[in-house]
Amino acid sequence: MPLTDPWQTGRVRTLQHPGRFDPVRIKSKHSDSARHFRVTLQPGKSLYDGLVEPMRAANIEAASTTILGGWYAELNYCVAPPDPQKEAIVRYSAPIYGGESYMVFGNATLGVSMKGTPMVHCHAAFVREDGALKGGHIIPETTIVGRDGISVLVTAMDDFVLRQAYDPETKIPLFQPFART
Amino acid sequence: MTIVEHGAMGRVAYARIAPNEDLVQGIEKTCLAEGIRNAFVRGALGSLVDATLVTKSDGTRVLVNGPAVEVVSIAGEVRAGPDNTIAAALSGVVADTDGQVFGGFFVPGGNTVCMTFEVTLEEWLPADASA
Numbered sequence: 159m160p161l162t163d164p165w166q167t168g169r170v171r172t173l174q175h176p177g178r179f180d181p182v183r184i185k186s187k188h189s190d191s192a193r194h195f196r197v198t199l200q201p202g203k204s205l206y207d208g209l210v211e212p213m214r215a216a217n218i219e220a221a222s223t224t225i226l227g228g229w230y231a232e233l234n235y236c237v238a239p240p241d242p243q244k245e246a247i248v249r250y251s252a253p254i255y256g257g258e259s260y261m262v263f264g265n266a267t268l269g270v271s272m273k274g275t276p277m278v279h280c281h282a283a284f285v286r287e288d289g290a291l292k293g294g295h296i297i298p299e300t301t302i303v304g305r306d307g308i309s310v311l312v313t314a315m316d317d318f319v320l321r322q323a324y325d326p327e328t329k330i331p332l333f334q335p336f337a338r339t
Numbered sequence: 340m341t342i343v344e345h346g347a348m349g350r351v352a353y354a355r356i357a358p359n360e361d362l363v364q365g366i367e368k369t370c371l372a373e374g375i376r377n378a379f380v381r382g383a384l385g386s387l388v389d390a391t392l393v394t395k396s397d398g399t400r401v402l403v404n405g406p407a408v409e410v411v412s413i414a415g416e417v418r419a420g421p422d423n424t425i426a427a428a429l430s431g432v433v434a435d436t437d438g439q440v441f442g443g444f445f446v447p448g449g450n451t452v453c454m455t456f457e458v459t460l461e462e463w464l465p466a467d468a469s470a
Contacts, residue, residue, distance in 0.1 A: 170451045171388050172359050173406065184365060186354035188373050192461060222353065222382030222459035238386055238407040238454075239436040247358075248386070248407040248454060254438070263412045263432075265384045267457050279457070281384040281411045283432050283440055293411035293434025313381050313459060315351055325455070327358065332455045334355045 173247055177327040187335035189317035193218075199308040202231070205266075206298035209310065210276040213268055220320040220335075224311040225264030225282065229304030233259035233284055235294040246329050253297055257287025258304070264296065266310075269320030269333045277322055279333060349462035350375065356456040362387065362410075363447040366417060366427045366458055376419040378460040380429065383413035385456030390433045391449030392441060400449075403441050407453040409434045413445075417460065 195216065199208030213221060233256035241249035264282030271277035280296040320333045352373045356365035370378060386407035394401050415429035429445040 170361075170391070170449055172451070173388055173453065175358055180357060183357040183360050184354050184368055184372055185357075186352055186369050186372050188350045188352040190350055192348070192351035220353075222351075224382065235438070237434065237436050237438050238409060240406060246454075248405075265382050265412060267382065267384065267459075279384065281409055281434075283411045283434070290438075291440055292438035293432060293440040294409055294438045313351060313461065315353055315459075318353070320353065328454050330454060332355070333457055335353050 175247055175328050176245065177329050180327050185334055187318035187337065189315045193314040193316065195312040195314065197310045197312055199303045199310060201303050201305045201307050203303050204299055205280065205296065205301040205303065206278050208303050209266065209268065209278055209298070213312070214276065218268070218312070218314045219270060220318065221268040221312050221314045223266045223268065223313070225261060225266055225280070226309040227260065227262055228308035229306060230259050230261060231302040231304045232257065232300070233261070233286070234297040234300045235292070236297065237294045250295060253300065256284060256292070259287060260285045266298070267320065267333055269322060271322045272331055344465050346463055346465040349464045351381070351462070352460045354458050356385070356452050356458065358452050358454060360452050361448055362450040362452060362456060363427050363429055363445055365452065365456065366429070366460070367425050369458065369460065370417050370425055375417070375460060375462045376425065377463040377465060378417040379463055380413050380415040380458065381461045382459035383410060383457070385410055386453040387433065388451045388453045390441065391446040392433070392443030393446055394443040400446060401441055401443060403433055403435050405436060405453060407436065411440070
């Protein structure tokens with residue numbers, strides 16, 4: 159087994175992705191100012207609907223959000239182990255049922271999917287129903303807000319858009335910033 | 340040491356950092372690309388090949404093996420130094436391929452991006468412009 163501890167090998171690992179290397183490594187955009195909103199995810203709604211519906215009403219397409227701690231009636235998540243099909247370096251696992259869970263902290267990005275619909279990309283740390291403290295990629299459509307609601311700080315970015323686009327290097331679709339046209 | 344630094348929030352920048360870039364230096368380079376001298380990290384999610392975290396004051400490090408290690412939270416800031424440098428200091432929580440969580444300080448040079456990293460930075464404009 160190869161050594162993977164960078165403090166023994168003296169270096170970190172460089173992975174070979176299946177697609178062509180893109181020489182532009184950082185794609186960034188900025189807004190001259192941010193608009194902030196405090197949103198309460200409504201009890202019984204999915205994390206997706208709880209966030210997307212008020213954002214749509216406020217005409218916000220791109221945002222970065224901080225999800226504060228709170229209870230979920232049901233939480234589903236996945237992790238990202240190596241892709242068994244070898245088409246990409248890693249691939250999301252099948253959904254893992256967390257049951258009634260307490261989210262300790264979460265971050266979610268709101269953008270536009272390749273289908274043109276709102277998309278939420280969320281990572282979080284949480285305590286599952288079985289008491290295990292875990293972390294991973296939350297599935298917003300099937301994660302259901304608990305009876306107390308959840309507070310979210312939204313930082314809206316108005317001067318550019320975040321769109322899910324196919325990335326030829328990693329061979330997966332992912333969020334990238336684009337100029338507003 | 341300044342106890343209270345007055346200032347205001349400025350621009351907000353979003354970056355997609357590509358694979359094999361270092362997380363800490365990638366955030367510093369995002370600031371260079373956007374002309375930002377000081378910033379707070381407002382949102383950050385993505386994956387790392389492996390994560391290297393400092394967990395004790397004696398410098399003890401924990402290596403979390405991936406790929407992919409998912410970053411689930413980051414608190415951090417970027418500060419301009421007096422010698423034309425810019426430095427990000429980031430701490431946070433990561434999850435391994437089993438969802439097990441680890442926390443600590445992200446070692447610069449020890450946290451390469453696996454698939455993608457999304458970061459949102461909010462510019463901090465100190466009232467004393469020399470900061």
